Amino acid sequence: MVTKQHSAQLERFKKTLESEHQLLIADLAMALTSIETETSRNVLANLKALSCDELVELLADEECPEINRTLKRLRAVDASLCQTELGLYGFCADCEKAIELDMLQRDATQQRCYACDQIHRHVKKNNKRILL
Numbered sequence: 001m002v003t004k005q006h007s008a009q010l011e012r013f014k015k016t017l018e019s020e021h022q023l024l025i026a027d028l029a030m031a032l033t034s035i036e037t038e039t040s041r042n043v044l045a046n047l048k049a050l051s052c053d054e055l056v057e058l059l060a061d062e063e064c065p066e067i068n069r070t071l072k073r074l075r076a077v078d079a080s081l082c083q084t085e086l087g088l089y090g091f092c093a094d095c096e097k098a099i100e101l102d103m104l105q106r107d108a109t110q111q112r113c114y115a116c117d118q119i120h121r122h123v124k125k126n127n128k129r130i131l132l
């Protein structure tokens, strides 16, 4: 159900995501300037024209932790922005229920509701234990 209040909240999250997107692009530009490779110069020259997927693909071989971290976050932000366009934003990836508002306020790219997030974290932790 889309209420007036709901769409106002959605707009706010969209704005949050859009400004984080801009910040991440600025971070990426800084990191690219510092590594000075041929790829980084090319990407930097076309930064505004490249999509998130193209950036990830082009920079896949750059072994710069700063860039990898920024790209990972950029992907999450980009995916959430897509969801706002498709009307899928704010629903849990596992159980499809609405994600709690405070979870989204803490992280606007949250993909799971509280209950599913707990399960997910638990599974991840156990998998790590098995790997060790």
Ligand SMILES: [Zn+2]
Pocket (backbone or CB within 6 Å): 092, 093, 094, 095, 096, 097, 112, 113, 114, 115, 116, 117
């Ligand atoms: Zn869920």
